[in-house]
C-alpha cells in the first residue's frame with residue numbers, strides 16, 4: 001500500500017488525540033498539515049516558530065511514539081515553519097504579528113530530528129569511587145535570573161536566590177525553601193539559582209532533580225541493592241536543588257534517605273535549595289525531623305504577581321519571542337489571568353499561534369476567546385450557591401423561587417439550568433446537587449441535564465440562555 005504523508009499523519013493524529021486533552025489537541029495539532037513523506041521522514045507544516053517550540057517542549061515524546069508506531073525506529077520528523085516578515089537582524093526572533101503584509105509569507109524549513117528533550121539522568125551509581133565524576137546538572141538554561149522578572153510578589157525569594165547564587169553554602173539561607181502556588185515560578189527560580197552558580201563557579205557540582213525522580217531513583221536503588229551508592233552519589237554534590245518536595249509526603253523510605261543526604265550536605269557547607277507548593281507548616285506526612293530542617297534556613301514565598309509584574313512578564317515574553325502586540329491586549333491578558341504565570345504564558349502563545357495560522361489580527365475578541373478557554377478549564381470551582389445566584393439573577397427571580405416546588409415553566413427551566421451548570425462546573429454528585437437545589441433527587445438532576453442539552457439544540461431562545469449564563473459563570 002502506498003503511504004502518503006497525510007495517511008501517516010492521520011494515524012499519528014488518531015493516536016495523539018486519544019492521549020491528550022481535546023483542548024490541547026485542537027490548539028496544537030489540528031492546525032498542523034502533513035506535507036511530505038520521503039526517506040522515512042515526515043514533514044509537517046506548523047504555523048509559527050512558537051508552535052514548533054511548544055510542540056518540542058511539550059509533545060515531543062508523544063510525537064515520537066506516534067511516528068515510531070507508523071514509520072518504525074528510524075522515523076524522522078521535519079518541521080516546516082511558516083513565517084512571515086522575518087527581519088534579517090539580530091532581534092531574538094522577529095515575527096511580526098499581525099502582519100499587514102501577508103503576501104510576503106515564506107516557507108522556512110527547519111530540520112529537527114525527533115529527540116527526547118529531557119535526557120534521563122544517567123545512572124550515576126555504576127561508577128565506583130566517583131569523586132571526580134562529571135555530573136550533568138540537569139539545569140534548563142532558559143530558566144535564568146535575567147528572565148525571572150522581579151515584583152513585590154517574588155522579591156524576597158528572588159533576592160535570597162541571588163544571595164545563595166553568589167555564595168552557595170555560605171549564607172544563612174541553607175536550605176533555601178521556595179514555596180508558592182501552581183505556576184508561580186518555583187521551578188524557574190530553582191533552575192535560575194543553579195544556572196547562576198554554574199556560571200560563577202563552574203567547578204561546583206550542581207544537580208537539579210525533581211522529588212519525583214529522586215523517589216524513583218531511590219526505589220530503583222533499593223531494588224538493585226545499591227542504596228548506599230545512591231546516598232553517596234548525592235553526598236558528593238555541592239548544590240542540590242530538589243523540586244516539589246511536598247511529593248515526599250507519605251514516603252517514609254525516601255524521606256529517610258533524603259534526611260541522610262541533607263544532613264551530610266548541610267554539615268559540609270553544601271547548599272540545598274528546595275521548592276514546594278506549600279509552606280513547611282502545611283506539609284503533611286513529612287517527618288518532623290525533616291520539617292524542622294526545612295525551616296533551618298529561609299522559607300521564601302512566591303505570591304500571585306501584581307498587575308504591573310504581570311504586564312512586565314508579558315512584555316518580556318513578547319520581546320524575547322520578537323512579537324508585537326497592541327497595549328490594550330497586553331492589559332486585557334494581565335487583567336484576566338492573575339493567578340498562574342504558566343497560564344498567562346500559555347494564553348500568549350496560543351494567541352500568537354491562532355493569529356499566525358489563521359492570518360487574523362490579534363484582536364480583543366480573539367484574546368477574549370483564548371482567555372475563556374484558559375480560564376474556563378482552570379478556574380477554581382464555582383459553588384452551587386453561586387450558580388443558583390447567577391441563574392436566579394439572570395431570570396430576575398430570587399433563589400427561594402428558583403428552589404420552590406412550583407411547576408411554572410420559566411421557574412422549572414431556571415432550576416434545570418442551575419442543575420445543569422452545577423453538574424458542569426462543580427464536582428458535586430447528582431444527589432448532592434439535587435439536595436442543594438430545592439431538595440430534589442438525583443434522577444431529577446439527571447433529567448434536568450438531559451432536558452437542557454436537548455432544548456439547547458432545538459430551541460434558539462433557550463440556547464441563548466445557556467450561552468449567556470455560561471459566559472457569566474466563566475468570566
Ligand SMILES: Nc1ncnc2c1ncn2[C@@H]1O[C@H](COP(=O)(O)OP(=O)(O)OP(=O)(O)O)[C@@H](O)[C@H]1O
Pocket residue numbers: 143147148149150154180181182183184185186187188189277313341342345
Ligand atoms: N517572575 C517571573 N518572570 C518571568 N517568568 C516567570 C516568572 N515566574 C514564573 N514565570 C514563568 O511561568 C511559568 C511557570 O513557572 P514554573 O514552572 O517555575 O512554576 P512552578 O511554581 O514551578 O509551577 P508548579 O507548581 O506547576 O510546579 C514558567 O514558564 C516560568 O518561566
